[in-house]
Amino acid sequence: MRPEIENHWYPVAMCSGITTPRETLLLGKTITLGGQPGAFWVRDAAGNNLQVVERYGHLWTSPGQPERPLFTIPEAEEQGRRLVDCGSIKVRCSPLRAVENFLDIAHFPFIHTDILGAESHTEVERYDVKIREDENEVWATKVKFFQPQAAQSADGGITTDYMYRVAAPTVSVLYKTCPPRPGAWDVITLFVQPLTEEWCEVWPWMALYDDTTPMSDLVSFQQMIFMQDRSILENQIPVKLPLDPGMETPTQADLTSVAYRRWLKKIGYTYGAQVVAA
Amino acid sequence: MILYDYILSASCYKVRLMAALLSRPLQLKAVNFHPLKEHKSPEMLALNPAGTLPILVDGPLVLTDTAQMLRHLVSSQAADWQSDQDAQWLAFAQTLNDTLGAARLHDILSYDVDIEQARKDGVKQLRTLEEHLSEQRIDGLGFLTGDRPTVADIACFPNTALAPDGGISLDPYPSIRLWLRDIRALPGFIEMPGIHRLHELATPPGASL
Numbered sequence: 001m002r003p004e005i006e007n008h009w010y011p012v013a014m015c016s017g018i019t020t021p022r023e024t025l026l027l028g029k030t031i032t033l034g035g036q037p038g039a040f041w042v043r044d045a046a047g048n049n050l051q052v053v054e055r056y057g058h059l060w061t062s063p064g065q066p067e068r069p070l071f072t073i074p075e076a077e078e079q080g081r082r083l084v085d086c087g088s089i090k091v092r093c094s095p096l097r098a099v100e101n102f103l104d105i106a107h108f109p110f111i112h113t114d115i116l117g118a119e120s121h122t123e124v125e126r127y128d129v130k131i132r133e134d135e136n137e138v139w140a141t142k143v144k145f146f147q148p149q150a151a152q153s154a155d156g157g158i159t160t161d162y163m164y165r166v167a168a169p170t171v172s173v174l175y176k177t178c179p180p181r182p183g184a185w186d187v188i189t190l191f192v193q194p195l196t197e198e199w200c201e202v203w204p205w206m207a208l209y210d211d212t213t214p215m216s217d218l219v220s221f222q223q224m225i226f227m228q229d230r231s232i233l234e235n236q237i238p239v240k241l242p243l244d245p246g247m248e249t250p251t252q253a254d255l256t257s258v259a260y261r262r263w264l265k266k267i268g269y270t271y272g273a274q275v276v277a278a
Numbered sequence: 279m280i281l282y283d284y285i286l287s288a289s290c291y292k293v294r295l296m297a298a299l300l301s302r303p304l305q306l307k308a309v310n311f312h313p314l315k316e317h318k319s320p321e322m323l324a325l326n327p328a329g330t331l332p333i334l335v336d337g338p339l340v341l342t343d344t345a346q347m348l349r350h351l352v353s354s355q356a357a358d359w360q361s362d363q364d365a366q367w368l369a370f371a372q373t374l375n376d377t378l379g380a381a382r383l384h385d386i387l388s389y390d391v392d393i394e395q396a397r398k399d400g401v402k403q404l405r406t407l408e409e410h411l412s413e414q415r416i417d418g419l420g421f422l423t424g425d426r427p428t429v430a431d432i433a434c435f436p437n438t439a440l441a442p443d444g445g446i447s448l449d450p451y452p453s454i455r456l457w458l459r460d461i462r463a464l465p466g467f468i469e470m471p472g473i474h475r476l477h478e479l480a481t482p483p484g485a486s487l
Contacts, residue, residue, distance in 0.1 A: 014313060086313070087312045087387075088313070088387075088388075089386055089387070090385060090388060092385075092445070110477065111474070113475060113477070119477070214308065215310065216308040216309055216310035216316060217308045219310050219313075220284070220285045220308040223285055223312070224286075225471075227285075227472055228474075230386070230471070230472065231442060231472050234442070
């Protein structure tokens, strides 16, 4: 497989969920993982040890030689945040489709009706999108959206501020208004493990300022949101994410998606992508 | 009434949906079924030694069987939501859970299930359901036991509607799809992740009805 695809960090397990050694798939190939905190290991099918990093509640590995260390989320290291392991959900879709869906705001009123959006408030105001060359990341900032129930800790509707970040081809980090703590950002991530080009395991993870909501309610809220997306993701056509304009016509609300696709093309990341114009 | 609940469980949703259709308030207690397996924790096992969800607590009464919960919810409704044919469909709902529901848990949460067998058996149940609903439709009846919904419909609805989550398409079953639509159109209907509301029937923004 090409280095443009292999030389990235991928999530393969939730650290707290690793008990006995188990097999999984990464980029279509079988890997085995196991061990204990501080001593986790991942091996390829030939028995070679792959590099591992334990961070943000998850075990990360790479089948290649990543050019950079694993991305950082400085906000997630702040004292006082609750770190929420959300488990994983498998989806029959391209890993890139899963990330792209996470970056999209326009679907909130229709798929997460009366939770992350309302049918009476569908407008996506203009926001800024940039490919940051130094960090090699995609960032969308100054995103605003009206939400009836933005988080488990939110009472009633508020206009929520967002920032979206693509930190690696299958990793997205979302920063959003934190209802109990104005000025701070809640961190919600979507770590996507590409099992194959059309099948992925999604590991959401959160670092929140919320001292009151029971942990099971936080997890339940996140799983509810993600499962509302799953049936949509499994029915998207073409299954692979087209990197060239063709069948899908973006609108102004899709600026982040446009930048994400451009960036994938620029860095040569084509796993789960359709590269020929449809 | 307290419902020990898991948002992605089709069985828990049966109880939430039935209560919503009856406008009966439920106090929901979220249980971290995945990833923490909290339903197997000592506290939950003390309440339900079988370690299953949902659990419905109504005063001194603790129910752990979903069919019994539905019966309990409608017991105060005189004849509404009940039929003398409910028992067979409540049993049928259990087979849907064992087949379509198992396939879904396999596909979403990686449960250890013989997936080919679960899908094969699930399709068999869907064909039985399709045949029955088609005959009902010919007789001018839109629901499982007659011209109005009962606990039978609510028990069979979730796992059927969620079949695609387990890799089983509902495209070949027109009568099932019309029936699903009729249930989604019921006053007081609530959705669950994977079962979307009928947006086209919602009140348009700004409209006064």
